Amino acid sequence: MKNKLSTRLTPLQIYKLLPKTNCKLCGHTCMSFAIKLLQREVTLEQCTPLFNDPKYAENLKQLQELIAPLLSAMQTLIQIDEDKCIGCGNCVIACPANVAIEPAVAKGINPRTTDVVFTVEDGKIKMLNLDKCRRNPPHRLNCNICEIVCYSEAIKVIA
Amino acid sequence: MKKLTDIPCTGCSLLCDDIVIDVSDGSISKVYGSCSHGTKRFKEVLATRLLEAKIFENGITRSVATEDAIDKAVEILSSAEKVLVYGFENSTNETIELGLALAEKIGGTFDTSPSICHLTVPLLEKYGVRIGELEEILDKADFIVFWGANLADTHLRQASRYSVFPRGEIVKTGRENRIVATIDVRKTKVTRIAQHQLIVNIGEDLDLISKIQDAFSQESSTEDDVAGISQLSFATFMHDLKNATFVAVFVGSGVMYSINVDQIIENIVKLVKSISTKKTCTVTPLAENLNSMGVTLISKKKTGFTYAIDFSNGSPVSNPSVTSVTNQLLRGNFDAAIIVKSDIFTHIPRSATKQLLKIPTIALEEIPTLVSEFASVTIPVTLTGLETGGYITRTDGKKIELKPFLKPPKNMFSEEEVLRKILSKI
Numbered sequence: 001m002k003n004k005l006s007t008r009l010t011p012l013q014i015y016k017l018l019p020k021t022n023c024k025l026c027g028h029t030c031m032s033f034a035i036k037l038l039q040r041e042v043t044l045e046q047c048t049p050l051f052n053d054p055k056y057a058e059n060l061k062q063l064q065e066l067i068a069p070l071l072s073a074m075q076t077l078i079q080i081d082e083d084k085c086i087g088c089g090n091c092v093i094a095c096p097a098n099v100a101i102e103p104a105v106a107k108g109i110n111p112r113t114t115d116v117v118f119t120v121e122d123g124k125i126k127m128l129n130l131d132k133c134r135r136n137p138p139h140r141l142n143c144n145i146c147e148i149v150c151y152s153e154a155i156k157v158i159a
Numbered sequence: 160m161k162k163l164t165d166i167p168c169t170g171c172s173l174l175c176d177d178i179v180i181d182v183s184d185g186s187i188s189k190v191y192g193s194c195s196h197g198t199k200r201f202k203e204v205l206a207t208r209l210l211e212a213k214i215f216e217n218g219i220t221r222s223v224a225t226e227d228a229i230d231k232a233v234e235i236l237s238s239a240e241k242v243l244v245y246g247f248e249n250s251t252n253e254t255i256e257l258g259l260a261l262a263e264k265i266g267g268t269f270d271t272s273p274s275i276c277h278l279t280v281p282l283l284e285k286y287g288v289r290i291g292e293l294e295e296i297l298d299k300a301d302f303i304v305f306w307g308a309n310l311a312d313t314h315l316r317q318a319s320r321y322s323v324f325p326r327g328e329i330v331k332t333g334r335e336n337r338i339v340a341t342i343d344v345r346k347t348k349v350t351r352i353a354q355h356q357l358i359v360n361i362g363e364d365l366d367l368i369s370k371i372q373d374a375f376s377q378e379s380s381t382e383d384d385v386a387g388i389s390q391l392s393f394a395t396f397m398h399d400l401k402n403a404t405f406v407a408v409f410v411g412s413g414v415m416y417s418i419n420v421d422q423i424i425e426n427i428v429k430l431v432k433s434i435s436t437k438k439t440c441t442v443t444p445l446a447e448n449l450n451s452m453g454v455t456l457i458s459k460k461k462t463g464f465t466y467a468i469d470f471s472n473g474s475p476v477s478n479p480s481v482t483s484v485t486n487q488l489l490r491g492n493f494d495a496a497i498i499v500k501s502d503i504f505t506h507i508p509r510s511a512t513k514q515l516l517k518i519p520t521i522a523l524e525e526i527p528t529l530v531s532e533f534a535s536v537t538i539p540v541t542l543t544g545l546e547t548g549g550y551i552t553r554t555d556g557k558k559i560e561l562k563p564f565l566k567p568p569k570n571m572f573s574e575e576e577v578l579r580k581i582l583s584k585i
Contacts (some may be wrong), residue, residue: 087194088311089319090352094334099326106333108297108316108325109177110192112164121191123198149324149334151311151348 009070009159011035017059017066019049037067038159039137040077073158076135078146080125084154087123091146091155092116097134125154160188163564169544170197172446172554173293173314173321185565194315201545207526209539210568216535225570228538229577232497232521233584235536239495239519241471242267245484246501246523248274248448250574251549252558255450255457257578258499262470264585268493269458269468270484272506274451275412276554277465278421279444282428291407291441293555298327299439302403305341306427308411308445311348314554317445322407323352329405338399342367343413355396360387364417368426375400375434406431406440412447446554449543453552488514497521497581499574500540504529523574540574541567549575 014034022029026046028036036042044063050056073079089110092098098116099106111119117132118125134141135157144157160183167176170193179191180201190201212228213220223231236242244262247255248271262269283290296303303322310317318324326333340355341347342364350356359367363386370385374397385393400406408431410424417423427442434440446452455465462468464477467484476482484503487493488511495518504512522534531537541547546567550558567573572580 085195086311086315087198088315089192089194090324093319093324106326108320110179112179112191119191120194122189122202123193123195149352151315151351 008157009038009066011038013066014038014063017063018047019053019056019059021049023049025049038070039140040070040075069158074127074130075137076130076133076140077158078133078135079156079158080127081154081156082124084152085124086152086154087120087125088151089120090149090151091125092118092120094145094149096143096145097132101132163562166562166564167544167551167559168193168197168200169449169551169561170194170200171314172449172452173317174449174551174553174559175316175320176559177320180564182564187565196315204526204542204545205565208542209524209527209531209537210571212539213537214535215537225538225572225577228536229580230584232536232538233581235495235519235521236265236497236581237585239265239493241493241495243484243487243493243496243498244269245496245503246271246499247454248272248451249500249543250450250453251543251547251551251561252450252453252457253549254499254575254578255454256461257575257582259458259461259468261497261578261582261585262468263475264582266471266473268470268482268484268487270482271454271466272448272451272501272503273415274447274455274466275410275415275424275444276446276452276455278415278424279410279428279442280452280455280459280465282425283442286428286432288428288432288435289441290556291409291443292557293321293443293553296405296407296441296443297321297325299329299405300327300407301330301337302400302406303337303339304406304408305339305343305349305353306408306410307343307413307415308341308409309343309347309349309413310411310445313411313447314445317409318349318352322409338403340396340399355392355399357388357392357396362418363387364414364423365419365426368423368430371397371400372430372433375430400434404438406434406438408440408442409445410442411445443555450551452554452556453550456552456556485511493518495519495521497523498530498534499523499578500525500543502528502530523577538577539571540577541571543574547573547575 011034018030020030050060101116102111118127134143147155147157163180166178167174168178178193181189190198211222212225244267247258330336339353341350341353342357344361367386431440431442459465462475467477467479467482469476469482485507519535521536522530523538523540524531544561546565548561548563
């Protein structure tokens with residue numbers, strides 16, 4: 001578990017690589033920009049000094065590497081590796097949102113309707129309604145039950 | 160397109176009965192709810208199946224009609240002195256009964272692939288320990304132990320469908336109310352979902368069992384590490400075990416790889432017995448193959464033994480060190496073999512395989528395997544659970560009725576029909 005948490009992106013990791021001048025050219029302080037970047041409310045390009053000043057070139061390179069998984073993640077900041085998925089269904093049954101939508105899921109039965117967040121189809125996880133996930137903005141809960149119950153580390157919470 | 164619901168899956172011995180399947184024009188287009196093993200069973204088996212009966216004679220393989228292949232099989236079996244009747248761990252209960260009847264009729268030896276059930280079931284009866292039913296465990300178990308079981312490789316939906324995650328009648332919040340412990344010699348994928356991850360030194364299972372027994376009965380705590388497990392981990396494990404009300408122990412095939420496997424299983428069963436004096440405690444073997452439990456229970460009921468049953472003296476005898484398939488093959492006892500849906504080459508050592516290749520073999524198979532490749536007579540059979548029905552015994556001993564939903568190809572029989580024909584002609 002400790003290892004898992006440490007792989008997550010934190011605002012401080014981003015902040016460290018920003019100019020830290022609080023110039024507010026982007027409209028935020030640097031710390032605020034880091035938080036908003038993590039929530040994908042702003043883009044890295046909005047921080048103009050980072051691109052214009054050659055002394056930040058190394059930082060920019062590191063930042064781009066750091067946030068690469070963030071940009072490829074879903075809106076709930078989760079990445080799913082379908083190749084790793086073995087279709088055990090742990091995530092589908094453990095998901096509180098799934099159970100709230102379809103109570104039969106509580107008994108371990110795979111969802112029958114397409115109203116749930118996700119289901120198992122052809123032996124792989126399949127996203128149906130991402131907006132019903134508890135991690136979905138704006139009411140983002142820091143839920144990661146699907147990640148911690150996954151046997152094969154196919155589900156990864158990015159931040 | 161037709162949507163079929165509640166189809167039992169024949170991917171493993173859990174027989175999950177909540178599978179939804181889309182069928183169109185005799186083929187399966189989508190499978191909902193099954194794990195990757197089940198999906199493979201449903202979708203790939205149709206594409207790779209055997210379609211033609213074959214006879215290998217004088218160095219030439221020729222395709223024949225199924226009836227001719229059956230006649231040839233009868234000829235081989237009738238002329239043989241002693242026959243090996245092997246397999247059945249992927250067959251229906253009805254077929255297993257026919258297999259036993261065949262072995263008895265021709266005075267052969269009935270054996271099946273090695274399974275944890277063979278060793279566990281007789282001990283459960285001996286010590287009066289209850290086998291844990293999966294539904295009961297779902298509703299009540301608040302302490303679950305996986306002993307030598309890596310569910311992420313063998314029984315993928317065990318935790319999500321029957322034990323850890325579902326919310327039961329008494330264990331209302333599911334995982335939050337349950338404590339999961341894994342006992343294994345290494346870290347496996349299933350340890351990710353366990354609160355207690357006990358990693359035992361190889362060969363020290365017996366030591367661990369006796370320490371658990373002592374700590375449970377004497378209320379004492381150990382000062383030292385136990386079988387490679389730190390004192391703190393062991394103490395917290397024991398604390399949770401003592402506070403639990405319903406303990407469910409699952410024994411997996413990992414235990415089979417120990418040298419003193421008989422002793423370990425016997426001691427686990429004894430431990431369960433002593434825990435059950437203070438609280439409910441059950442043990443459930445996790446059958447490796449689809450119907451390993453069925454083979455075990457049916458042969459136990461019919462003959463009193465669970466595997467390596469020899470009928471050559473009329474009455475059934477089982478002494479695995481003498482009558483097991485490997486020992487008899489090495490001594491060159493058999494002069495013919497009939498293998499029913501079992502890849503025997505992966506179960507026996509190379510030296511025994513060489514002996515097996517010398518004798519005529521009859522293979523009843525759904526899909527091409529090494530056995531069907533090398534057999535003298537290969538008879539394709541219809542797909543159990545997809546094209547033919549019957550009953551299969553789940554890993555906890557409950558009988559599940561299959562619901563076939565596809566039409567079998569013409570001129571192809573089920574394994575049950577083939578065996579019935581062979582039995583009537585011998």
